[in-house]
Amino acid sequence: MVYVLPAFPPEVPLKSYIQAIPELINCCNYVNDVLSFYKEEIVGEQANFVTNMANCHRISKIDALRRLAEDTAADALRAMKIVSGHPGAYKAAQAFVQGYIVFHLASPRYKLTELFKYQIE
Template structure:
């Protein structure tokens, strides 16, 4: 979607909640899919999935692009990442719809961190090569007064802890735990295998070739 078509994205949520037709066929497809979620998941889960998806669309708005990040707002990067990461939707999609919500809902704050920040960490090399300055790690470094390397180290430790917290919460519930482990294995493999992230360059460098 390019040019003036992107303006249709900014009006997606407004049209969605007012049941107005979308102005782009791709957005119309998304509209239909979000309205179908309720037919596949329990009410609370479907509400959270739709809310997460609408937050993602909100994060695409141009109003905050290029905004100066303040040292006095250290939590803003996390808030921004929460909106843009779709982590609640991704996280809820992990678990079978018939699984009782009580078996996994308490892991969601940690699981959200795992989903968002594993991506941030695995994207770091590619984004540094491309000179990215508005990604999560860049915003985190600025808001906390850190170098990017220090921010990466801090985020890595936080994400590892969130992973272990998620496992600890899910361990008593075998089906939920297996679903998470299967997801995480695939999530990591996806990043490792995708040329987009250029991780093979790091592996070659480490191996000396």
């Protein structure tokens, strides 16, 4: 994913983070899939990652979503562990992951604010 490489400043040696790139790419892809689930579900879309995952593993969509969210967090943690030996790479990776998630949470694209309109009585 093109977002990942520019997250690291030029002064951070490539060798300090290159092994974390696949984990960060997975994290980016899966964050989108996790956050897209609600908007896709409310319109009845069946051609999405969570539904395909549920069908492949013969589990419910909610269980697939939970598993995907856990895998996404695990990818982010693995990336952080990989870069933990280099403070510059660690700081850049941490800022990237946090910023990527916050940016997407703030986006109206996912319709997540609708989830907070309903109150359990």
